[in-house]
Amino acid sequence: MRTSRRGSPRSSSPGSGNCRGSRWLLLQTGESNRGVPLHDHQHPHDLFMEVAALYRRAVAKNLGVSLYLAPVGEPAVGPVAFPHRPSAANDPLAPISHHWQDGTHITFGVLTAGVFTRTANVEVSWFNGREPNEDRTDFDYAGRHLDSYSARISLNPGPRWSLSGWYAYLKSPEGLHPDESLHRFGVSALTTRPFRKGGLWASALIWGANDPLGSGRLSNSVVLESNLDLDGMNSIFGRAEYVRKSAEDLVVPAGPAGATYDVGALALGYHRALPTGRGVAAGVGIRGAVNFVPASLEGVYGSRTPAGIALYLTLRPARVPAGGMMNMPGMSH
Secondary structure (H helix, E strand, O other): OEOOOOOOOEEEOOOOOOOOOOHHHOOOEEEEEOOEEEEOOOOOOOOOOEEEEEEEEEEEOOEEEEEEEEEEEOOOOOOOOHHHOHHHOOOOOOOOOHHHHOOOOOEOOEEEEEEEOOOEEEEEEEEOOOOOOOOOOOOOOOOOOOOEEEEEEEEEEEOOEEEEEEEEEEOOOOOOOOOOOEEEEEEEEEEEEEEOOOEEEEEEEEEEEEEEOOOOOOEEEEEEEEEEEOOOOEEEEEEEEEEEEEHHHHOOOOOOOOOEEEEEEEEEEEEEEOOOEOOEEEEEEEEEEEEEOOHHHHHHHOOOOOEEEEEEEEEEEOOOOOOOOOOOOOOOO
């Protein structure tokens, strides 16, 4: 079983004007709270993020097969999810495009079969397409089936690179809109390399898109992020992203029906590891972000470039390096 928890950072909110939620969580969307769509807030993750069994067997020279069974786990959709990506190791917040790329990383009911070599992995998944409900401590099976499917190919052209491409059909992913389904697809490039003595530099470039059935609208997203561990103690990180979101996603009350908005965010931060004790590695960090919204949303957000600062604390098992790539379904290292 693998779990991942990220604490809620404290923030200060410079500037004035209309403030939706916390300034350091602006443009976050996805899932709901008390039956209301979440916007400008980051939803919590479930207590059980993965409970799974993975079987791998060689069937020929440089050829193997795999089977992944998960009461809760990750289907073959998207890149390595942001809580486990080395390029996002010290960023406490999800990308604003999370639900365009790796939003299925906690799925209740997954069956994945794969064929792999030393440099390639091809997988197909059948899974429950519904996102987790608002109860974060249970297993969400009521009324659901393995009704969605996906395929992903991952290539490792060298020891420092991992490339992936995926397609998925998600049936009724949103509990508030049970009649709506979508296609999701994208590509990613992840890289890590040593930096000086004891450091590590990890970066990722990800494109993901949602295509809601019957809408005729393709919603794109792009993320470029990097984490530079200078010496095992001090790290600097950054993320630049763009995503097209609807008035419904952002809960814009006066937005025209079917309106979409091109929004973006630029974040920079610093993380300092603290002395380790009793198997726990602690750290403190600061993250600043500037968000970008079109003129039509200036009245909603109080500015076309609302900004915020977050101060945060990290706690990790001491044996897991901050930039270490975890073994994820679909990734061979």
